[in-house]
Amino acid sequence: MTNDASRPESVKPDINKINPGESEPAATWDVGNVVLSNRLFFLCMIVIGGTYVFLIVSLLLADAWYVVEKTADAASESATPWKAMLTDNPIMVSLADPKIRYSIWLSLISCTLSAILSVIVAVPIGYLLSRHSFPGKRLLDAILDIPIVLPPLVVGLSLLILFQYRPFSLVARDVVYQIPAVILAQFSVACAFAVRTMKSTFDHINPRCEQVAIALGSSRSQAFGWVVLPEATHGIVTAFTLAWARSLGEFGPLLIFAGATRMKTEVLSTTVFLEMNVGDIEAAVAVSLIMVAAAVTVLMITRIWGSREALL
Numbered sequence: 001m002t003n004d005a006s007r008p009e010s011v012k013p014d015i016n017k018i019n020p021g022e023s024e025p026a027a028t029w030d031v032g033n034v035v036l037s038n039r040l041f042f043l044c045m046i047v048i049g050g051t052y053v054f055l056i057v058s059l060l061l062a063d064a065w066y067v068v069e070k071t072a073d074a075a076s077e078s079a080t081p082w083k084a085m086l087t088d089n090p091i092m093v094s095l096a097d098p099k100i101r102y103s104i105w106l107s108l109i110s111c112t113l114s115a116i117l118s119v120i121v122a123v124p125i126g127y128l129l130s131r132h133s134f135p136g137k138r139l140l141d142a143i144l145d146i147p148i149v150l151p152p153l154v155v156g157l158s159l160l161i162l163f164q165y166r167p168f169s170l171v172a173r174d175v176v177y178q179i180p181a182v183i184l185a186q187f188s189v190a191c192a193f194a195v196r197t198m199k200s201t202f203d204h205i206n207p208r209c210e211q212v213a214i215a216l217g218s219s220r221s222q223a224f225g226w227v228v229l230p231e232a233t234h235g236i237v238t239a240f241t242l243a244w245a246r247s248l249g250e251f252g253p254l255l256i257f258a259g260a261t262r263m264k265t266e267v268l269s270t271t272v273f274l275e276m277n278v279g280d281i282e283a284a285v286a287v288s289l290i291m292v293a294a295a296v297t298v299l300m301i302t303r304i305w306g307s308r309e310a311l312l
Contacts, residue, residue: 060292066285067091090286099262100271100287106182107267111247114186118194118243119236126198127228131207147192152252155188159257177259182267185253190243197242201235202228241302245295268294 071089075082094100125144129137147155159181163172175181205228213223229236251269254260260270268291275284 063285063289063292067282067289070282090282091289094283094286094290097283099266100283102263103266103268103271103287104290106179106265107248107269110179110182110186110267111244113183114190114247115194115240115244117183117187118191119198119240121191122194122198122239122243123229123232123236125195126200127202127224129195129199130202144192144195147189148196152189152250153256156185156253156256159185159188159253176257177261177265179258179265181258182254182265185257186247186250188253189250190246193246194239194243197239198232198235201232201238205231237302241298245298248291248295 067090074089095104128134129141160176162168163176168175175184209231210223210227213227214220218226249269251273254265254267254270255273258265260266260274262274266274268287271287272284272291275281275287
């Protein structure tokens with residue numbers, strides 16, 4: 001091996017002539033490209049996501065602005081503008097309508113019952129799907145998703161056809177186009193969302209605690225009630241909220257299976273349809289804002305409650 005000291009002077013590198021900064025421009029150029037690429041990437045993400053958020057906010061603001069405009073028109077034509085703004089705005093006028101008050105109360109009751117039934121069904125199904133493997137599990141998964149992917153009108157039509165055959169036909173007179181049909185139509189779709197929520201909840205609960213409880217002598221039901229359910233409380237509330245909000249916005253199955261009869265099977269979603277049919281756009285917009293306010297209130301309560309649970 002040749003020693004560096006034995007090399008000719010012409011071969012030895014001159015350290016003093018090496019410029020340490022010669023490679024910096026290329027490196028700086030590469031870093032600058034990476035930074036620029038990252039900024040463009042996040043900019044694209046922000047533009048795409050922001051466009052959708054802007055659309056949602058614009059929809060809500062358009063409804064609110066429509067009500068404000070109608071309120072201002074009523075105030076300008078009244079001798080007492082402030083009183084007119086409080087009493088003659090579309091929302092207050094709608095709340096004073098007995099038909100709309102009936103639809104509000106029926107919506108609150110039917111959505112609550114539908115959400116309760118959804119949770120009662122979703123808890124055992126979600127637990128079984130999460131904890132146990134059995135033949136036909138993938139098929140069951142697909143069946144449970146059918147109400148989510150089917151057009152709502154098809155769900156309502158299928159319910160209507162189902163109650164033409166025994167044993168359902170025995171109670172069809174007391175269900176179809178009656179208040180129970182409202183609850184059943186809402187439940188048929190909302191429960192699928194609750195099932196998915198509960199399965200995800202049980203997937204995130206460590207099964208070791210349950211296994212330890214069983215090893216210490218607890219039965220399956222005792223371990224489920226004492227160990228699993230307390231840990232799934234937040235998921236249960238989330239499933240209830242999601243089912244409630246989904247029931248509130250249900251329309252297609254209700255229209256086909258329960259009908260839209262005034263002061264009978266009329267809920268908030270069908271009220272919007274009925275008011276549009278008679279040309280009362282102000283009432284339709286007012287009811288829409290009531291639905292938005294109810295849904296946002298329920299979701300905010302759930303978010304706040306969930307944040308407190310996380311802190312605890």
